[in-house]
Amino acid sequence: MIIIGEKINGSIPSMAKAIANRDEEWIKKIAKAQADVGADYIDCCASVDVDEVETRHWMIDLIQSVTDTPIAVDSPDARVCIEASKFCKRPGMINSVSGEGDKIEVVFPVIADTKWSVMALLCDDTGIPKTAQDRIRVLDRIMAEAEKYGIAQNRIHIDPLIEMLCTAEDGIAMVREVMSYIKEHYPKVHISGAISNISFNLPYRKIINIAFTVMAMNAGMDSAVMDPLSRDLRGAIYATDALMGEDFMCMEYIGAFREDIFGPQK
Amino acid sequence: MIIIGEKINGSIPSMAKAIANRDEEWIKKIAKAQADVGADYIDCCASVDVDEVETRHWMIDLIQSVTDTPIAVDSPDARVCIEASKFCKRPGMINSVSGEGDKIEVVFPVIADTKWSVMALLCDDTGIPKTAQDRIRVLDRIMAEAEKYGIAQNRIHIDPLIEMLCTAEDGIAMVREVMSYIKEHYPKVHISGAISNISFNLPYRKIINIAFTVMAMNAGMDSAVMDPLSRDLRGAIYATDALMGEDFMCMEYIGAFREDIFGPQK
Numbered sequence: 001m002i003i004i005g006e007k008i009n010g011s012i013p014s015m016a017k018a019i020a021n022r023d024e025e026w027i028k029k030i031a032k033a034q035a036d037v038g039a040d041y042i043d044c045c046a047s048v049d050v051d052e053v054e055t056r057h058w059m060i061d062l063i064q065s066v067t068d069t070p071i072a073v074d075s076p077d078a079r080v081c082i083e084a085s086k087f088c089k090r091p092g093m094i095n096s097v098s099g100e101g102d103k104i105e106v107v108f109p110v111i112a113d114t115k116w117s118v119m120a121l122l123c124d125d126t127g128i129p130k131t132a133q134d135r136i137r138v139l140d141r142i143m144a145e146a147e148k149y150g151i152a153q154n155r156i157h158i159d160p161l162i163e164m165l166c167t168a169e170d171g172i173a174m175v176r177e178v179m180s181y182i183k184e185h186y187p188k189v190h191i192s193g194a195i196s197n198i199s200f201n202l203p204y205r206k207i208i209n210i211a212f213t214v215m216a217m218n219a220g221m222d223s224a225v226m227d228p229l230s231r232d233l234r235g236a237i238y239a240t241d242a243l244m245g246e247d248f249m250c251m252e253y254i255g256a257f258r259e260d261i262f263g264p265q266k
Numbered sequence: 267m268i269i270i271g272e273k274i275n276g277s278i279p280s281m282a283k284a285i286a287n288r289d290e291e292w293i294k295k296i297a298k299a300q301a302d303v304g305a306d307y308i309d310c311c312a313s314v315d316v317d318e319v320e321t322r323h324w325m326i327d328l329i330q331s332v333t334d335t336p337i338a339v340d341s342p343d344a345r346v347c348i349e350a351s352k353f354c355k356r357p358g359m360i361n362s363v364s365g366e367g368d369k370i371e372v373v374f375p376v377i378a379d380t381k382w383s384v385m386a387l388l389c390d391d392t393g394i395p396k397t398a399q400d401r402i403r404v405l406d407r408i409m410a411e412a413e414k415y416g417i418a419q420n421r422i423h424i425d426p427l428i429e430m431l432c433t434a435e436d437g438i439a440m441v442r443e444v445m446s447y448i449k450e451h452y453p454k455v456h457i458s459g460a461i462s463n464i465s466f467n468l469p470y471r472k473i474i475n476i477a478f479t480v481m482a483m484n485a486g487m488d489s490a491v492m493d494p495l496s497r498d499l500r501g502a503i504y505a506t507d508a509l510m511g512e513d514f515m516c517m518e519y520i521g522a523f524r525e526d527i528f529g530p531q532k
Contacts, residue, residue, distance in 0.1 A: 239478075245436040
């Protein structure tokens, strides 16, 4: 599982406060904590109205002062992503493009001949499509553009858009259908998503997140925007790999337990 | 999910002690606790060498003094199961038969024209078959016998035999193959198993049990021998039902949370 650590995001109240107060130690601490438990990317989202690029520059420098883990430069504004990406010392991830507006045209040419990855959301100017078919239509368009720019499948993470379960009528059937399609038609693409969206508005969210992750991994998900410090979720991911036959003799599971990535808090 | 509460079993040290000391209050307490959180059957296994039937009689009476929940009469000796079942006030479950010896011949004629259910394990005189094909062979034989005696599919719980993950080479692929076969060929049979076997010899067993249960439910498991007081496991089962689209608006999930079946311990 490719883990995009989600904790440096201005939409989280404690982080919003840290950004507003220019609390450098807090941001460095959260960056290092996520890197220490094996996050593959550190997401960096300011969620502030002014000085979007400048604030990200300051945050990216802080992250890079404590870890070499690549950064996922996160903004709804593709131009901000591209501008902020210039402050990264090593290739990371643009988070995100979608079928909306000119995002693809802004991002794909810039990252074409680089080692940057990109997160692509299956929405477009009509909003979030309600059917699998319509999301697949967005997917196919994004993938056609990626091919045009020579961006390899394995640099692309597709977020089929995980929506809250509490108002779904068929559980996650539709998202699983999209995942199956991706797996079949673009086998090297990473299937991703923001896990915690699934449990919005429900009690005891952690167990919904875990059950969803197990099911989504079985449907092909191999990337996730998540809290890498969620110990039980991390344990469930290692367990699922083992149950799927992808962890010989449970060596990875046992190793991660020994490294205190999951298990009872010591 | 049909839950067969596993806690009254002489192989559990605290229960062995209670049985040896004839600690009636302990056994009644554990019976009631399992019934109170919605167990569908209370398993009753003495695991003592002497007076197997008599000990079970005493235990069954204790269970029946605190709850009307049906009892799963549990012994490796099919004759003990049948003898002990006579003390039950209402139809429960014979736990278990298999392709071994004359178990089927002992049990099926007796329960044929009753409302008793039966747990059938997919092993035989050769032991636990190593391949899906060989387990399916045992299954087909058991089901042919059941048909002969007119035992409806929905009275039969099949345990495909869940073995420890730590020595498996392909995760649970083989068990999932057996489950798929059952689902396809005997759609009304309940697919069951002793969940905690999967995590034997591994650290932090609970997360393996949870991930396994989510995957097994997706493969058709709708019955389990488990601890109904495992709060996170119960939560994961409700969550999985919702994710599978079998819990409209998450009403069951939310209801179970409100009834304190899962969630943070209050």
